[in-house]
Amino acid sequence: MKIAVCVKHVPTSENVQIDENNNLVRDTAESDTNPCDLNAMEFALQLKQQTEGTIDVYSMGPDIALASLKKCLAIGADQSYLISGRKFAGGDTLGTARVLAKAIEDNGPYDVIFTGSESSDGGTGQVGPMIAELLSMPDVSETVAIEAxxxxxxxxxxxxxxxxxxxxxxxxxxxxxxxGCNEPTLPTLRTQRKANRAEIPVIDESMVDLDASIIGKPGALSIVTTVSSASAGRTAEALEGSFEEIAARIDELVEEGRA
Amino acid sequence: MGAIGIFAEIIDNTISNSLGSMVEFGLKVKEASGSELVLFAVGQDMKEKEAGLKAAGVDRLVLMDIPGVSYVQTDKLSCAVAELLDKVEFSTILVPASHTARSLFARVAMKKNIGMTADCTDLDTEIIDGKPVVHQIKPSFGAQIMVTCDVEGDSEIITMRTDDQVVPDLSGDPVIEYVEFSGADSAIEVVDFEKNDSVNSLHSAEVVVCAGRGAMDEERFDMVKKYAEKIGAVVAGSRPMADNGWIPFENQVGQSGTVIRPKVALTFGVSGAIQFTEGLKGNPLIIAVNSDEHAPIFGFADYAVIADMSEVLPELLK
Structure with a gap:
């Protein structure tokens, strides 16, 4: 089977910067592959082995996403593609899905496309089903086992x-x-070294034939208007005294709460 | 001006428990905007479900009967919902943020080019130039961030995080109409259901001890586990604990894990990111132990112990 996997490179730090346009500043933050995308990659590997298939991996984002694409090569993908271009930036899920679907369609057709359930940063879970809709295929969410x-x-x-x-x-x-639905394969030192030397083709805006008005910032319909602190400050009543006293009070509270 | 639509999800041929909470959100928008409130549903045997959908405050029920359809057939259902949207003009469509509904409506959003916002926890409606604008409030990446989104265009789809304990008041008397489905196939066939035998004890636990990043240390985590055993509590944890293999992922509490409703929750070294707190529902008594006095968990807990857990736990174990 011909298999495609979409992965996202996400910030991992809990202190992400926000710029004046309410966008997350990702390149200064620590980053890594979105965790559930590696679970998706794992099922792709199982299916590749079972069907003697091939795996192509796609990631849309700045150059920093190359790290995730190389990791996937080191785990067992056959080819990786970076989808990158200024016109793709600032999009909502509709625009992102359109670009990914077009790039996948141009290299396709694929039998199976895998994505993680949701990204740990945006967390909408919309892009996968939207790609399925664009490519006229069904989508199945919460997949915990797959077999041909x-x-x-x-x-x-x-x-x-x-x-x-x-x-x-x-x-x-x-x-x-x-x-968490499976145990992702991890790269070894040897496979990672080999993957680090791989040339990763870039799919840029000149190669994706889509009207500029329906992708990136111009195509975005869901707009973040304000970003604010979710923390309301400390509202909990502080337990004070010696550690012995605090422990005794906790015991009492647990018993009261349980009753 | 279009109506406010509430999607009543039918799961396993049963009306989803998210209905009560969804109606509350819909009524809140209706109150501020004065728009018509329409509850819509697609599924099989809809005639039998009418009584269970007559929520007070809903003006109209729009139903589509599709014999034999399953809620997991999002390819087929998205065609059905798209047809329904051709018949009823909605300015705002509220959808429960379940896995199946978000997949279904992501497809609908793409079909109709409607902007979509995910996982909102609240809505704030204001009238701007005579038109209602629904501001969508949602938690986003990181502990301290709440974002507000607006959708451009004549229509919008918003998935809402629901409290499934809210029981709907079914004393309403809405107008009921049916929309015909012209039909579509699904590539998905349901062949079997395998029930989980092992019921996760976390779901029924009255007392839960949650370990966070601050407990990622053999000695500390060992004390947390011993303490849980002493008081008959189940050990759970935040996402970093599961990511790093300290707890099984089934015991991860939060947005990407399990939602629990204990009577008492004690947290040790949990910072209190909204991704975690979203998993603690039902208003339990929360006692938080954290050495950082600015930890967001202290804005969520009832009681704060601002101290290093390795000083408190030995006393608790005595």
């Missing part, structure tokens, strides 16, 4: 809280994968 039944049928287990639904899905399909 034949050339164009997958058996997918979807977590629904108190259990898993077993689904039979015709390819092509887009699958979103939650954090």
């Amino acid at each position: 039944k034949d050339e164009n049928t997958l058996e997918i287990r979807k977590n629904v809280g108190d259990g898993n639904l077993v689904l039979k899905v015709k390819t092509p399909v887009l699958v979103t994968v939650p954090f």
Whole structure:
């Protein structure tokens, strides 16, 4: 099967800067691959092995996203693509999905597209299903197991809280994968070194044939207007005294609360 | 001016528990804007579900009956919802932030080119130039950030974080209409359901001890676990604890983990990022231990112990 995986490079620091346009400043913050994207990558690897397939990885973002693309190569992807261009910046989920879907379509068709459930920074979980819509394929969220039944049928287990639904899905399909549902493969020193030397092709705005008015900032419909502090300061009543006294008070409170 | 729409999600052929909370959000917008409030739903056997959808304050029910459809068939359902939106003019569409509803409406947003904001916790409606504008308030990356979003265009889709304990008042008498679905296939077939045998004890726990980044130390975490055992509590933790393998991911509390409703929660070394606090519901008694007096957890907890846990825990273990 021909498999595509979308990964996002996200800030990991809890102290992200915000610029005057209410955008997160990512390049100065510590960053890494969005955690659940590695769970998505893991299922891609399983499917690649089972079907003797190939994996292409896509990431949209500044050059810093190359780190995630190289990590995926080191884990077992066959090819990585960086999607980068000024016209792509400042978009909402609609614009982001349009650019990703177009780049994937131009290199496709793919049998299966994987994304993480949501990013740890934006966290909307919308981009995956939007790509599926653009490429006229079904999408399955909360995927916790996946297996190829034949050339164009997958058996997918979807977590629904108190259990898993077993689904039979015709390819092509887009699958979103939650954090923690499998144990991601990690690069070894040797595979990472090899991946670090890889040339990663850049898909820029001249290569993505989309009207500039529907992508990036001009195409964004959901606009952040204000960013404010969520912290209301300390409102909790402080327990004071010796540690012995504090411990005794905690014991009392736990007993009262439990009753 | 379009109506305010509330999407009533039908999960497993049953009306979702998010309905009560969703109606509250809808009524809040209606009160400020004076717009018509429409509850809409797509699913099978809708006739039987009418009574369960007659929420007080709702002006109109718009239903679409699709025999045999499953709520996971978002490819088919998105065609159905798009057709329904051709028939009813909405200026604001409120959707519960469940995995299936957000996937469904992300598809609808793309089909219709409607701006979409995710995971809002509150709405603030104001009238600007005679038109209602719904400001969408949501937590975002990092402990200290709340963002407000507005959507441009004639319509907007907003997914809301709901409190599923809110019971809807079903004494309303809305006008009921049905919209025909012209039909579409789904590539998704439901073949089986495998129930989880192991019920996570975290969900039923009355007392929960939550460890955070500050407890990432063998000796400290060991004391946290011993203390939990002593008071008969379940050990849970924040995302960094799960990310780094200190706790199983099933026991991670928060936005990307489990939502729990204990009677008492004690936190040790948890900073209190909104990603964590979103997972503690039902207004439990919260006692927070953290050495940083500015930790956001102290704006959320009932009691604060501003101290190093390694000084408090030995006393608690005595």
